[in-house]
Amino acid sequence: MIGTIIVMLIVGLIAGFIARALVPGRDAMGIGATLVLGLVGSFIGGFLGYLLFNHDGNDGAFQPSGIIGSVIGAIIALLVWRAVNGRGTGRARL
Template sequence: MGIIRMIVIGLIVGALARWFYPGPVHAGWIVTILLGIAGSFVAGFVLQMVNRKAGEPLHPAGLIASIIGGMVLIFVARLLHIA
């Protein structure tokens, strides 16, 4: 059940990142899902590095941070001509 939830959340985050990203993004649904999931991981990693406290477990990134992470990955994908 966790994989299905991750795919659905990745689709939502990826779609929102595409919607907020300025300019056209030529990517399919699979790439959108992957960018959304990867954006969540990137945002979670960055937030963990910025707000690291001793003894605190890993926490998932918030929705806004995940969308920003997705937008950063869209930018990188466009630089590499992937999306």
């Protein structure tokens, strides 16, 4: 149990860092926010994997995914976060 939590935290942190590196623009996030971004991305990636491939139907729709799914989900979460906050577009507001 504790090993699973540690692995999820490590994968979440790695996925958050990779997502922040792949999406251009500056984000004022610390390590904790990057970790949360990766964890949220992992569940988004698991949900998308469930919708696209219908794998692990017994686990339910919201499940953690691997590193690739986590990075894709973290990129989606980061773009949604920027769209909601209105930052990262480089355009001036009128």
